[in-house]
Amino acid sequence: MRSRFAAYVHGDLDHIENTHAKEVRDSFNRSAAESTAKSVEWVNLEIRSTADGGENDDTGTVEFAARFKKDGELQVHHERSSFRREEGRWVYVDGQMNPKGEPLRVEKVGRNEPCPCGSGKKYKKCCGA
Amino acid sequence: MERHFSCTACGKCCYGLLPLTIDDALAHADKFPLVVIWTPVRQGGRSFRVTADLGITIELKKRKLAAVRIAPTAYIPPTFSCPELTDEGLCAIHAAKPQRCRTMPFSAYRDEKDQDDLMIPRSGWVCDTSDEAPVVYRDKRIIGREDFAGEREQLVRDAAILKPYAEWLLDSVPSLRMELQKLAMKPGGGRVVVAFSTLIPRLPKVDIYAFAEKQLPVMQDFAQRTARDPALADYHRRYVDCAAEWEQITRRRP
Incomplete structure (x- = not known):
């Protein structure tokens, strides 16, 4: 966990990739992860709780808060990560994340507007019915 | 029951939002301003089942469910024609046009037996539905269903990516679930626009830097074209936000 945080701080994406479980490796977008890591100034890592992950375990979870500055503002990435022991090494399996403030916007769809499904029908006569 | 239909290439359906398969979105990233649109469909709504199969469901009050369609979409105002529609009113990329356009007038976002009304042209459209036009729909079956089947197949494949994406974003952004629930309960419905x-x-396999380089000029162009019309203020703001985000990403390029 700590080594992966350090790797993000230093932009060492090789280490991030090398500590992924098989199923993560296939769906990992290296360029996107690198871009995100570079978009912030990392401040510190706080481990909030752990479960399992001991000498006799093959799985474990870590809940952590990674603080960073973005556009001069201090923010927190809060995640509960799962790890698994693969051939003696701990690898990252997945994580549940807290808000990062992803940009989203709610819009009304006019009843007579074309339906967002692209059918060409009025919304009220298609998916809005 | 039979329906006759023949496209006269009037170009009237080449306006406004265009939902895309993931491959189509990536292939046209240098022309289409891309977002992901999340649209709740209420239980009991005609497309509930197929939307739930291709997307996700969320729980509402009173043990009800809403299905949510998650569609990569070319975010184009209803009054704007497709950027690939030429001045002659023809498609500039006919051979490589998106699957959504190929399948018209049918839609793989609906069940095959629920296509009947799609062959009734909207007012102003010049589709040929006379007896001279070929029969394209008989007894709730599409005749010549390659494009419909092709679109459905692609949507099923996309669902394998979009479903886990949706669950992940719902966990990461709690307000997203709340907004979708609110919209699903509202009589007027609505949609949530999420950054691509x-x-x-x-x-x-997508290089985010190369992708950002394609989207940045597109977003800037649409921002400029929507700057003056107050009716397009929502669209304008979205283009400006997206342009700002893609620009930041291009600046991080190693």
Whole structure:
């Protein structure tokens, strides 16, 4: 966990990739992860709780808060990560994340507007019915 | 029951939002301003089942469910024609046009037996539905269903990416679930527009920097074209926000 945080701080994406479980490796977008890591100034890592992950375990979870500055503002990435022991090494399996403030916007769809499904029908006569 | 239909290439359906398969979105990233649109469909709504199969469901009050369609979409105002529609009113990329356009007038976002009304042209459209036009729909079956089947197949394949993406974003952004629940309960419905950048981390083969370079000028262009019309203020703001985000990403390029 700590080594992966350090790797993000230093932009060492090789280490991030090398500590992924098989199923993560296939769906990992290296360029996107690198871009995100570079978009912030990392401040510190706080481990909030752990479960399992001991000498006799093959799985474990870590809940952590990674603080960073973005556009001069201090923010927190809060995640509960799962790890698994693969051939003696701990690898990252997945994580549940807290808000990062992803940009989203709610819009009304006019009843007579074309339906967002692209059918060409009025919304009220298609998916809005 | 039979329906006759023949496209006269009037170009009237080439306006406004265009939902895309993931491959189509990536292939046209240098022309279409891309977002991900999440549209709740109420239980009992005609497309509930197929939307739930291709997307996700969320729980509402009173043990009800809403299905949510998650569609990569060319975010084009209803009064704007497709950027690939030429001045002659023809498609400039006919051979490589998106699957959504190929399948018209049918839609793979609906069941095959629920296509009947799609062959009734909207007012102003010049589709030929006279007896001279070929029969394209008989007894709730599409005749010549390659494009419909092709679109459905692609949507099923996309669902394998979009479903885990949706669950992940719902966990990461709690307000998203609340907004979708609110919209699903509202009589007027609505949609949530989410930045396309949220989907890129789930597409391992996409280079985010190259993608940002394609989207940045498109967003800037649409921002400029929507700047003066107050009716398009929502669209304008979205283009400006997206342009700002893609610009930041291009600046991080190693």
